[in-house]
Amino acid sequence: DTGVSQDPRHKITKRGQNVTFRCDPISEHNRLYWYRQTLGQGPEFLTYFQNEAQLEKSRLLSDRFSAERPKGSFSTLEIQRTEQGDSAMYLCASSLGSGRLNEQFFGPGTRLTVL
């Protein structure tokens, strides 16, 4: 299967703990996006990478959140000192480029529950 994969699929953690999620994009895709989806809402943009460069971050991405894409392949999203409000589905997507090529393919998501 050459689609976008995310790991883990589910994560339950206690408030104050750190968590890290991984996303493996489609291999030839140079763009990688992170979105957050809370219950009953559409996905909201968090950040995106072109190759290894992080080019945009949403205001939703507080300083407790950090994302990396060290070699322009997989990406990690870390949340430090988790809060109950961080409970959500975290979606990763990848695309081949921008504009007309920006068909974003989504992974299955990581569902985070903060107790």
Added chain:
Amino acid sequence: AQSVTQLDSQVPVFEEAPVELRCNYSSSVSVYLFWYVQYPNQGLQLLLKYLSGSTLVKGINGFEAEFNKSQTSFHLRKPSVHISDTAEYFCAVSEKTGTASKLTFGTGTRLQVTL
């Protein structure tokens, strides 16, 4: 900045009946338009997209949508729904210009198909 409005949070319909899911958008620049479907506990799958050209676009699973620039709408239709179409449907836009190409989603419409 752009925004997407999906006025109907839920649409109940009987199997084999036609359905229309409404989407209106607002943007100061030209946009690309997308419809995604999300099945329970899964990521998003692209149904169809409007990039340019013919305003009537056909997608997978028998869905189609019509772009109306004057009304800034991109409504999704299917002439005869099936039980398996039960899912959450999201309308999304991305800017044609600039480097971001992030997707801005509506809040979703839950399509519930019953016998």
